[in-house]
Amino acid sequence: MDNQDTGHILSYSQLAVVLVILLALTGVTVGVSYIHMGFFNVPVALAVACLKVTFVLLFFMHLKYEGRVIVLSFLSTITFLIIMIGFTFWDVAFR
Amino acid sequence: MRAEIDRVGIKIGMWLFLYSEIVLFGGLFVLYAAYFHKHPESFAVGGKELDRVIGAVNTVVLLVSSFTVAASITAIQKGSRKLTIGLLVFSITCGFVFLVNKYFEWGTKIHHDIYPNSETLVNGEPGLNIFFGLYYVITGLHGLHVIIGMILLSISLVLVLAGKIDGSRFSMLDNSGLYWHLVDLIWIFVFPLFYLVL
Numbered sequence: 001m002d003n004q005d006t007g008h009i010l011s012y013s014q015l016a017v018v019l020v021i022l023l024a025l026t027g028v029t030v031g032v033s034y035i036h037m038g039f040f041n042v043p044v045a046l047a048v049a050c051l052k053v054t055f056v057l058l059f060f061m062h063l064k065y066e067g068r069v070i071v072l073s074f075l076s077t078i079t080f081l082i083i084m085i086g087f088t089f090w091d092v093a094f095r
Numbered sequence: 096m097r098a099e100i101d102r103v104g105i106k107i108g109m110w111l112f113l114y115s116e117i118v119l120f121g122g123l124f125v126l127y128a129a130y131f132h133k134h135p136e137s138f139a140v141g142g143k144e145l146d147r148v149i150g151a152v153n154t155v156v157l158l159v160s161s162f163t164v165a166a167s168i169t170a171i172q173k174g175s176r177k178l179t180i181g182l183l184v185f186s187i188t189c190g191f192v193f194l195v196n197k198y199f200e201w202g203t204k205i206h207h208d209i210y211p212n213s214e215t216l217v218n219g220e221p222g223l224n225i226f227f228g229l230y231y232v233i234t235g236l237h238g239l240h241v242i243i244g245m246i247l248l249s250i251s252l253v254l255v256l257a258g259k260i261d262g263s264r265f266s267m268l269d270n271s272g273l274y275w276h277l278v279d280l281i282w283i284f285v286f287p288l289f290y291l292v293l
Contacts, residue, residue, distance in 0.1 A: 018162070041292070
């Protein structure tokens, strides 16, 4: 009955653009890893990884076009993950 | 009268399962973060032991296969069955290539006496032992997910061939695709953390 909202179809060219962006970002992470910035290599690598994951989630996994239930439950999971990783690491780093 | 298919419900169920997978790998990344903080030098030495080229090749293989899986869902929705079949066969082959690379990678490590409970690791730096312990657990668990993803895609392929999946009911393919993308997501974090640290 309210199944209409699953009707969105991504075009091949849209998917191809996402793939090109993902491959370019992979090139960026590998390239940056050869520049030695000490500790800063880690946040840069993680930032690029987060950007790549966002593209995969929004387009390949169709999250941009999903209903409210899936989007909100996904965001809650990520919030939980941030709390779990953040607070545990906080404890380890500043004990 | 035919029963209504609740596609949204099917998708929500799949996502709930994916959340549990995200938290499972999240827990392993917490372990990685905590031990990285404790032994940064050993982790840097360990990371240099890993082959960036194989890691990068595997990243590209997974990204391309994720694209072809997403394209196969577009194809089935547009009714091009042959293209769907071709894209799925290609994606499953990519998964196989990934595993073959992993086999050679692990093989080389084991040949150099780097594996859980090996002489070199037990008698060496404790940080290095932890790094390779995490390496084997996380890439091993990820490899298991690649195998499961390939099985799910193969089942979808058989169902497409049998005509059970078509433009009006493709939730099995859709959900197998979501699982395959999850495998890709996890690798996107595993690759910089293990291969590119410092």
